[in-house]
Amino acid sequence: xxxxxxxxxxxxQAEVMATRLRQLASxxxxxxxxxxxxxxxxxxxxxxxxxxxxTALFGMIAAVALSWVAACHGVGRRKRxxxxxxxxxxxxxxxxxxxxxxxxxxxxxxxxxxxxxxxVVQPPFIHFSEFEPMLTFER
Numbered sequence: 001x002x003x004x005x006x007x008x009x010x011x012x013q014a015e016v017m018a019t020r021l022r023q024l025a026s027x028x029x030x031x032x033x034x035x036x037x038x039x040x041x042x043x044x045x046x047x048x049x050x051x052x053x054x055t056a057l058f059g060m061i062a063a064v065a066l067s068w069v070a071a072c073h074g075v076g077r078r079k080r081x082x083x084x085x086x087x088x089x090x091x092x093x094x095x096x097x098x099x100x101x102x103x104x105x106x107x108x109x110x111x112x113x114x115x116x117x118x119x120v121v122q123p124p125f126i127h128f129s130e131f132e133p134m135l136t137f138e139r
Contacts, residue, residue: 018049021056 025044032038044052 014053015049017056018052021052022047025052 022044025042029040029042029044032040
């Protein structure tokens with residue numbers, strides 16, 4: 001007796017969800033027809049509940065998969081153009097290796113000093129409401 005009660009409740013809940021999804025699909029199709037003049041020729045009330053529920057489930061899985069791909073794009077993939085040497089280390093691994101200090105050159109390098117730029121004096125702001133139009137065109 002207990003097994004049929006939870007099964008009956010789950011079937012009833014599935015029917016309620018399918019009814020709500022049918023109403024949502026009907027209102028969406030009605031909106032498309034009224035606003036854009038698009039008639040897809042679908043009648044959601046004619047489809048069985050399992051088709052409606054499986055379509056909704058497929059849509060949710062596709063949305064989750066697409067968001068997962070968008071969030072994790074490129075994680076764990078090797079960068080393009082990374083060349084693997086004979087020892088098995090990639091170019092990026094070799095670049096990250098500590099470098100040996102180079103020997104200082106005998107002549108010190110000259111540092112370029114930047115000259116201060118000349119300041120440009122801006123004229124004061126003139127309100128155009130103080131002036132009258134100078135040119136008038138007559139026909």
